[in-house]
Structures are given as C-alpha cells and as structure tokens.
Amino acid sequence: MRxxxxxxxxxxLAACLINTLLALSGQDDLAIYVAINIIxxxxxxxxxxxxxxxxxxxxxTIAAVxxxxxxxxxxxxVMEIWSGK
Amino acid sequence: MLGSGLCLAGAIFAPLSYFIIDSVPLTxxxxxxxxxxxxxxxxxxxxxxxxxxxxxxxxxxxxxxTAALLEELGLRNKAVYLPSTMRDGHPQALIPLVDKGDIxxxxxxxxxxxxxxxxxxxxxxxxxxTTPGSINIDxxxxxxxxxxxxxxxxxxxxxxxxxxxxxxxxxxxxxxQVNAEVSGPRLHYEDIWYYRxxxxxIASILAAISCEALGKPVRIQEEDYSKGKxxxxxxxxx
Numbered sequence: 605m606r607x608x609x610x611x612x613x614x615x616x617l618a619a620c621l622i623n624t625l626l627a628l629s630g631q632d633d634l635a636i637y638v639a640i641n642i643i644x645x646x647x648x649x650x651x652x653x654x655x656x657x658x659x660x661x662x663x664x665t666i667a668a669v670x671x672x673x674x675x676x677x678x679x680x681x682v683m684e685i686w687s688g689k
Numbered sequence: 690m691l692g693s694g695l696c697l698a699g700a701i702f703a704p705l706s707y708f709i710i711d712s713v714p715l716t717x718x719x720x721x722x723x724x725x726x727x728x729x730x731x732x733x734x735x736x737x738x739x740x741x742x743x744x745x746x747x748x749x750x751x752x753x754x755t756a757a758l759l760e761e762l763g764l765r766n767k768a769v770y771l772p773s774t775m776r777d778g779h780p781q782a783l784i785p786l787v788d789k790g791d792i793x794x795x796x797x798x799x800x801x802x803x804x805x806x807x808x809x810x811x812x813x814x815x816x817x818x819t820t821p822g823s824i825n826i827d828x829x830x831x832x833x834x835x836x837x838x839x840x841x842x843x844x845x846x847x848x849x850x851x852x853x854x855x856x857x858x859x860x861x862x863x864x865x866q867v868n869a870e871v872s873g874p875r876l877h878y879e880d881i882w883y884y885r886x887x888x889x890x891i892a893s894i895l896a897a898i899s900c901e902a903l904g905k906p907v908r909i910q911e912e913d914y915s916k917g918k919x920x921x922x923x924x925x926x927x
Contacts, residue, residue: 606853607849607850607853607856608732608853611732612725612728612729612732615724615725615728616725619718619721619724619725622721623714623717623718623721626714626717627714627717631713631714632713633713634707634713634716634717637713637714637716637717637720638717638720641717641720641721641724642724645724645728654842654845654846654849654850654851655850656735656850656851657851658735659731659732659735661735662731662732662734662735663728663731663732665731666724666727666728666731670724
C-alpha cells in the first residue's frame with residue numbers, strides 16, 4: 605500500500621473510531637467531537653512527516669486552518685466558563 | 690474525485706444531521722468527511738507535473754545510454770559511490786577501468802570529468818557517471834549525519850515520501866558495512882549490465898545517501914530480492 609493511501613486510511617479509521625467511541629460514551633457536545641477529530645488529524649499528519657514537500661505544504665495549510673478552528677472553539681469554551689453560563 | 694465527493698457529502702450530511710435529524714455524532718461524521726475530503730483534494734493537487742510514463746521514459750533513456758557506454762568499454766567492475774566533497778558538488782559513481790580491488794585508496798578530490806584518474810598508478814583510471822542517487826541527494830533538506838538513524842530517515846524520506854518507490858526502509862550500520870532492507874520496492878534488481886555495475890536505482894539511491902552521510906566512498910556489495918523485500922549490502926571504503 606502506498607504511503608498516501610496509508611495516510612488517508614489512517615485518517616478515516618481514526619475518525620470512525622473517535623466518533624464511534626464518543627457516541628457510545630453518550631457525548632452530546634459537537635465541540636468535543638470536532639476538537640478531538642482535529643487533534644487526531646494533527647497527530648496523524650505529524651506522523652507522516654516524510655511525505656514530499658509539496659504534499660507537506662498543502663497538508664500544513666489544512667492543519668493550520670484546522671488548528672485555527674480548534675483555537676476558536678477553545679476560546680469560545682473558555683469565555684463560556686468565565687461568563688458562568 | 691474522492692475528495693470532492695467526500696466534501697460534498699459531508700457538507701450536505703452535517704447540517705442535515707444537526708438541524709433535521711438532531712444527531713451530534715452524525716454531524717461529527719459529516720465534519721470528519723469534510724476534513725478527509727479536503728485532505729484528499731490537497732494530496733491530489735500535489736501530484737507531479739510530469740506523468741509517471743514520461744518519468745519512466747527519461748529514466749530508461751538515461752540508463753540505456755549509460756549501459757551502452759559501459760558495454761562499449763567492456764566495464765564489469767562495481768561502481769564506487771563518492772560523496773559530494775570528493776566530486777564537484779554532488780555525489781557521483783566511479784567505475785574503474787581496471788579491476789584491481791584496491792580502489793579503497795581514493796582520498797583526494799576527483800576532477801569533474803567523465804574519464805578521471807583516482808590514483809597514482811597509470812591504470813588508476815575510471816569513468817565518473819551521474820546516477821539516480823546523485824540527483825536525489827539535492828532533494829534532501831539537510832545532509833544526513835553518519836548514524837544509521839539519520840541514513841534511515843533520509844532514505845525513507847526519499848524512497849517512501851518523495852519518490853514513492855518503497856513502503857519502508859530499515860538501515861543497520863556496522864564498521865565497514867551498511868545493511869539496508871527495503872520493504873515493497875517498486876523497482877527490482879535485474880541481472881542486466883547496468884545494474885551489475887551501478888546497482889538498481891533503489892540501491893543507487895541508498896549508496897548515494899550513505900556515502901554522503903558517512904563522507905566516505907561506498908560500493909554496492911550485494912543486492913537480492915525475496916518475499917517482497919530487497920536486501921542491500923553496501924561496503925564502506927576508507
């Protein structure tokens with residue numbers, strides 16, 4: 605199996621596993637699902653560090669956007685806790 | 690196609706699950722599909738500008754020209770891979786015109802010509818050729834150090850990540866040998882003149898990386914393929 609197929613398969617399996625486990629544990633907060641999916645995406649992308657430079661640049665862009673989304677969610681959660689809602 | 694499909698399916702499924710079905714896990718599945726879809730699109734856009742067929746034609750052309758030169762000169766000796774410090778900026782392979790078995794005494798910089806003298810004797814002559822490994826060294830971001838881990842990382846980066854020629858590479862280093870095991874190689878060793886002299890393209894790449902990392906000349910001692918793995922033994926000359 606080629607390295608790109610392995611990478612996509614790893615992402616798909618991780619997403620399936622995370623969503624299934626969170627659903628089975630009764631989690632009902634969408635922010636938790638998205639945050640954990642983004643963390644898994646960032647970890648798996650980091651593990652495939654030896655992809656070619658053009659692929660890395662493209663994946664780094666997606667990772668940066670995902671990370672920005674993750675930070676926004678964290679900030680919103682912190683603000684929610686601070687405001688005591 | 691797969692990427693666009695996943696993005697579209699996710700973009701339809703996520704709001705549908707959140708607002709109509711009212712299911713958070715299914716919404717998360719839709720969002721995951723969008724992330725994976727964008728990743729597929731990004732990877733598809735990084736495919737090389739030149740087709741695989743065009744690359745194969747160019748590789749074969751270069752190999753056949755070098756093979757014709759070797760056959761015409763009747764050279765059967767195994768090539769010695771020299772680090773860039775011993776050549777003009779990039780590593781090259783040296784094929785001795787006479788097999789004396791004592792090519793180990795190369796110590797000085799070899800001039801950047803096709804026919805070169807590597808020793809003090811009259812028959813210490815060789816031809817210097819560029820191999821697939823010589824070109825690939827320039828693709829490394831940093832020069833690997835003289836440890837098995839660094840050689841393995843550089844070989845994995847080039848063979849698996851950059852060229853997609855193998856599934857994985859394992860390198861073990863001893864005093865005068867580099868033992869490499871390449872899993873799932875896409876270019877096998879063939880018993881042809883070119884490969885007997887310069888090794889297969891995979892062995893050539895490993896030899897070029899090893900000589901550059903160790904800063905010493907390297908020769909492909911043995912190369913065999915069995916059970917989906919290529920075993921390559923490189924002799925480190927000093």
